[in-house]
Amino acid sequence: MSDLLEQELLVRSFHPEHFSDSSKSLSGENTYQVIRRNGSVTDFNPAKIKTALTKAFLAAEGETASGSHRVHDIIDDMTQQVSSVLLRRAAPGHTLQIEDIQDQVELALMRSEHHKVARAYVLYREDRARERAKVEGRKKKKKGNQPNLNVKNADGTLAPLDFDRLATVIDEACANLEGVSADPVFEETKRNLYDGVSVAELALAPIMAARTFVEREPNYAFVSARLLLDKLRYEALSFLSDRPDQATQSEMQDRYATYFPAALKAGIDAGLIDPELARFDLKKISAAIKPDRDLNFQYLGLQTLYDRYFLHIKGTRFELPQAFFMRVAMGLAIREVNREDKAIEFYDQLSSFVFMASTPTLFNSGTCRPQLSSCFLTTVPDDLEGIFKSIRDNALLAKYSGGLGNDWTPVRGLGAHIKGTNGESQGVVPFLKVANDTAIAVNQGGKRKGAVCAYLETWHIDIEEFLDLRKNTGDDRRRTHDMNTANWVPDLFMERVVNDGSWTLFSPDDTPDLHDLYGNAFKAAYEAYEDKTVAGQITNFKTIRAVDLWRRMLTMLFETGHPWITFKDPCNIRSPQQHRGVVHSSNLCTEITLNTSHDEVAVCNLGSVNLAAHVTEKGIDHAKLAKTVKTAMRMLDNVVDINFYTIPEARYSNLRHRPVGLGLMGFQDALQTMKIAYASQAAIEFADESMEAIAYHAIAASVDLAAERGRYESFEGSLWSRGILPIDSLDLLAKTRSEFNVDRSTRLDWETLRERVKTVGMRNSNTMAIAPTATISNICGVSQSIEPAYRNLFVKSNMSGDFTVVNAALVRDLKARDIWDEVMISDLKYYDGSVGQIDRIPDDLKELYATAFELDSSWLIEAAARRQKWLDQAQSLNLYIANPSGKKLDDLYRLAWQRGLKTTYYLRSSAATHVEKSTLKGTDGKLNAVSTSPSAIIPQSPKPAPASTASSAPTAAPATVAASSPSPIPGQATDAISPGQAWGKACLLDDPECEACQ
Structure with a gap:
């Protein structure tokens, strides 16, 4: 050229x-x-x-x-x-x-x-x-030789633009960051300025300038965040002083101590912050704030906090990041005896990103309505008053950011007799439509959409209509386009699928006890009801081939992303609380497995350990992890008592059982720090080791809390009280299955802890659950939950806009090999962030940085099985398929069941999550021209996965289904999807409307 x-x-x-x-x-x-x-x-x-x-x-x-x-x-x-x-x-x-x-x-x-x-x-x-x-x-222009430009203030007056301050702010933003330079940011900023530029445009110009360099050097994401901080400081400080007020980051070292009490007072006066926080020793609290931690944000994390988390008055933010974390920490410590010390301890964890509380906790802690819980599970009764009370409860629970899981199985099916009117029921679907519209109407104060997941057992006579709820065709009055759905699958159904047996669908008014039964008791009752159909004692039923229903379940999962596949029996058989009820469903994100009934609405309080912050190249820092988990469990337990409950059934349940869900995030980052490929036996072993360590310390922390504060009310009779820990409950599940082979090895001293649990007791009925961390991982700047990397270079969408995301670890390794250049950036764009087909990249890096669709998902299941053996609840497990086929889906979900997983989450296909080609430069934020929304999806055949060892299935997970196994896609071969196959609306990765629990 x-x-x-x-x-x-x-x-x-x-x-x-x-x-x-x-x-x-x-x-x-x-x-x-x-x-x-x-x-x-x-x-x-x-x-x-x-x-x-x-x-x-x-x-x-x-x-x-x-x-x-x-x-x-x-x-x-x-x-x-x-x-x-x-x-x-x-x-x-x-x-x-x-x-x-x-x-x-x-x-x-x-x-x-x-x-x-x-x-x-x-x-x-x-x-x-x-x-x-x-x-x-x-x-050779001199620094002071700048154009004569003026800034237009809010009142319309003009003032000379202070280029010296602008240069200082940019210099500060670039300080101590490798690979960045202030000069190009300064020059790019000047290029976007003009005479009469507004204050707002001036604040935005350097941010936008820095963001254009992110794809070339990931550290510019920190530069952009620090420049956004300058905008935020001006906004917050000016609001509190009623006049234009600016401060650089270095000046905030002294000003935070005086700023924080003023911000607290403003929030209290506006009715946003609990006045009790003003009664803390604010001098001690303010002195503990660490302003330098403001510099630890990447742009996506800080912009997310700015848009959705920081408190504001009429749209003006008055919370700076460290004030935000301290407010949250004070709210969590509000009932502690030595609450200043505990608030500082909590603050240190949150602000250093070693642990992060869930989104509802971050939204509402320290406010006048501290609804801090993430998840609520309900059972809907089979009467009109109860159904609409449940829908009303959904609205109240969603109002303050709760995610909902509804068990709809008790509601009688289509054609069932209604005694009161002597008519026939229209089934569960019309009520689901109402619940769907309610979730949309209650949008959690504009912070995120209301979200609910409906669960239905596989034997319900309406199950076939339930499978169609997310279709884009058919009668729209019997569709729920915004509601998540999930199958609640008993083991007996899976056994019938394996054996190619028949399956009978019932209306629950004819078989009321099936809802509360599982394991061998469910099998006996179910078969007795089948005998009644033969004898003519039950007339409202339907008998079908089990494998045909299974194929349709997988077809709908593939075409619409719903309903998800979750397993009833392992959730109940391994439940510590089986003496006090039944797990009838999971939650919005399939990681919570708690009992529900007409009297109890299950509640779970979530938070996640940042695993990436607890590993080095040599492995896990166990001392640091133990300290983090101990403090995190105390925070989560405090939520139970502090929480603002919108319905009495939730309060009653939570105070009796005190369940919490400690999870993890940054799993992929931890693997890459240790140079372990996700698709490897070493990664499976690390999943086992890391989850065992978290489980050990979480259970030990709950025992310590029980010694200090007392056992939870319903402890006696639980698996805990009998000395049966999660690892031991694998034996209970094995007794109900003919084939069940899961690794049982341990590394830590479980026998001593087991005795402490029996003698001292537990503070919490449940302790662990791995949530998706869809948003809080962005705040911390790490990979989501247990997810493999989606792409190494892509545009991420959420409610704050679209953002360039680059795998900084990959960039560092490519720089070390001297192959990071413009051509490499162009190649990464061309291959959608995949390294597998770029010849210049060495094979070891291809394996280490293989993306989600380059991995065989059986690796994910094997790693999840190792985690599941330690969990008293479940995990949000997404599965990825680059080239879907009926046989692959069949193999995958049967493997998940065989490995004892309690739940699975989204099925993601590469075409449905395809990100358009983009220059990325200048495309971040709300002005981005590149979209990953459903409207931007174009049906296409996916690119073949690169030939790499990363895409091979683990030897520990042999194929269990014969090659002749039927395809769930009617009319298609078992080994391929035709190039023109429509991919439906399967959930997009990082869908801005799918914020999940966290």
Whole structure:
């Protein structure tokens, strides 16, 4: 592309009409202007876009492109597309930037799969950028020699723009970060400024400038966050002082101590913060705040906090990050005897990211309505009053950020007799429609959408209609497009599937005890009811082939992402609380397994250990982990007493049983720190070791709390009281299954702890659950929960916007091998963040950084099985399939059942979670042009996974289903999905509307 200028005459002869002024035809009157790099302004002219595109095609394809009608049409279409996008998104005053236009051209080339042309265009832009940098260097401008620009204040007055302060803030943001420089951020910021720029635009300019460099150097994510901090400081300090007030990060070292009490008072006066917090020793509390921890955020984490977590008055944030964490910590310590010391202890954990409380706790701790619990599970009764009370309860529980799991199995099915009206029931589906609409209406104060998951047992006569709830076709009055759904599957059904037996569907008014039975008792009762159908004693039933229903369950899971597959028997047989009730469902995210009844609404309080913060290259730091878990369990137990309960059934249940759910996040980061590939036996062993350590310390901490505060009320008769710990309950499950082979090895002194549990007791009926951590992992800057990396370079969407995400560990390793450059960035974009097909990357790094769709999901199940043996609840386990087929789905979910998993979560297919090609530069935030929303999904056949050892199945998980096993996709072969197969609306990875429990 070095002789592009010499090709100008050829370009003109190729398409002379490209140089006509067509901007008016595209935009009406030509009121759009372009700010050039030197600050001058010119009219927007689409003809120049055509010129750029033509040059790129000529450079990539040579002179053969000049006579091609195909290329001519492509360029015309792209020009129209780019122009339309630019004019639709033009800034206030109808101004555009040269770089923005070029970004859109590059984006159009990538989206249209013209990767060779796009590559030439990228390289040309980089060459030009280097030339400009050399020219700028030769000019040797002095720092003080800046243009004379003014800033427009909120009252309309003008003041000189302080370039010295701007440079200081940028210098601070770049300090002590490897691979970043303040100079390009400063220059990029200046390029976006103009005379009369508003205060808000001035605050945003350096943030946007820094974000353009993230894809080249991940540490610019920290730079962007620190520049956002400057914006936040101005907003908060000005609000509290009723005048414009700014402070740099270094100045906040002294100001935090005076700022925090003022922020606390403002929140109390506004009715947002509990006045009890003002009665703490605020001098001691303020002195414990560590301002430097503000610098630990990456941009995505801080922007998420800014948008959704920090307290505000009429949209103006007055909480800075360390004030936020201290407010949360004080709220959790509010009933402690030595509450200042405990608040500081809690603050240290939260602000250092070694542990993070769940989203409801972060939202509401220390406020006047401290609803801190994450999950609520309910059972819906079979009467009209009870059904609508349950829907009302959903609304009240969701109002303050609770996620909901509803057990709908008791509600009689379609065609059942209604004694009161002598009519026939319309079944459970119409009521599910009402529950669906209620969840949408209650949107948790605008912080996140209300979310609910409906559970139905596989023997319910409405199960076939239940499977169709998320379809986009059929009677919309019998569809729930926004509600999650899950199958509650008994072991007997899975046995019938394996043996190709029949399966009978019943209405629960005819078989009322099946709802409360499991294991051998369920089998005996179910078979007795089947005998009654033969004898004519039950008439409202349907008999089908079990494998046909199983195939339909998997088909719907594949096509719509729902209903999820969860297993009733292991949830109950291994439940510590089986002496006090039955687990009738899981929760919104399938990690909670607690008893529910008409009198009790189960409640769970969640938080997650950041595993990445507790490992080194040599392995787990057990002393640090023990300290973290001990403090975390105390915080979670405090939630039970502090909590604001919106319905009495929730309060009654939570105070009796005191369940909590300690989980983990950053599992993938921990593996990469230790150089362990996810698809390896070593990773399975680490899953076992790390979960055993967390389980040991969590149970020990609950025993310590019991010694200090007393056992939970319903302890006697529990598995705990009988000395049966989660690892021991595997034997109970094994007794009900003919084949059950799960590793039982241990590393720690469980015998001593077992005796302490029996003699001292437990403070909490349940202690562990691994939630998705969809949002709090962003705050901490680590990988989500137990998830493998989705991509190594992609655009992440959530309610705060779209953000460039780069795997910093990969970048560090590529730099160490001296292969991190513009070409590598371009290749990562081309392969959707996958390293498997990039020849320059060594095989060991390909294995270490294999992405979710490059892994055989049986590795995920084997690792999950090792965790499950330690968990008294469950785990949110997503499964990934790059090239789905009926046989693969069948194998995968049968393996999950055989390995004793209690639940599974989303099934994700690569096509349904595909991220569009993007330049990424300048595409972060709410102005992003790249979308991963359902409307952006285009059905397509997925790329084949690279040939790598990472994609091989673990030897520990042999295939258990014969090759002739039927496909769940009717009319398709067992080994392939046709290229044109529609992928449905399977849940997107990091779906902004799927914030889950955390």
